Amino acid sequence: MIRLSIDDRVAEVCLDAPQRMNALDEQALADLAAAYAEITTQAEAGRVRAVLLHGTGRGFCAGRDISAVDPADDDATAYLRERVTPVLRAMSEAPVPTFAAVQGACLGVGLGLAIATDVVYVAEDAKIGSPFAALGATLDSGGHWLFTERLGPHRALDLIYTAELMSGAEAVQAGLFSRSVPAEDLLEFTRERVGRAASGATLAFRASKELVAQIRDRRVGLWESLDAENVAQGELCGTADYAEGFAAFQAKRPPEFTGRA
DSSP: OEEEEEETTEEEEEEOOGGGTTOBOHHHHHHHHHHHHHHHHHHHTTSOOEEEEEEOTTOSBOOBOOTTOOGGGOOHHHIIIIIIHHHHHHHHTOSSOEEEEEOSEEETHHHHHHHTSSEEEEETTOEEEOGGGGTTOOOOTTHHHHHHHHHOHHHHHHHHHHOOOEEHHHHHHTTSSSEEEOGGGHHHHHHHHHHHHHTSOHHHHHHHHHHHHHHHHHOOOHHHHHHHHHHHHHHHTTSHHHHHHHHHHHHTSOOOOOOOO
């Protein structure tokens, strides 16, 4: 079950099927797509300025729910291409900062949800990796890209061949995700930072998100990226938040950003 709540400019998306470690079936993926479509609508209207994704129970998301899947008639390509990938793209393209709090298992499609999120905080004892060796399947949902990009090809294939899982602390130390914190502190830790982002300069964050995506997806070089920064900064000059930031600095007071142009 997917639950969406919006309060004080923060959208919280909760994966709430703890009895199956928040594994996702087709209905859950459709509900997740609907939740992020609503988030984008609310963000464009200025009513959402940051997103928090988390799961209930012992695990963040154990991946695809395969409990009722018959391999004989499973079209995995269609499932991933038509059900999973559009959700991951919608998550990645949300026009505000997005955060995930990851505890326990983060595997398969669950790992993809983390990859599609801007900032990921993980519990120190979270379990991250590729368990597919025992299924005769391969890592999906962007996992090959993440492991190869952050860990290099040798470590990526080591994790895939052995099916050994990294702890959250190890994953952060290796550069996969942002920070690891004790599991009991994870949600409060993440909510505090999401709240801080929700009161920040939303349009400036959006510009940075787009600049980082250009570097990640198009391999933009230094000087092209620098020029894109120049253009983005010029466009921000005319926004209310830019004026407020300078005014607050000059008056030696905290800024009060509205997230508006």
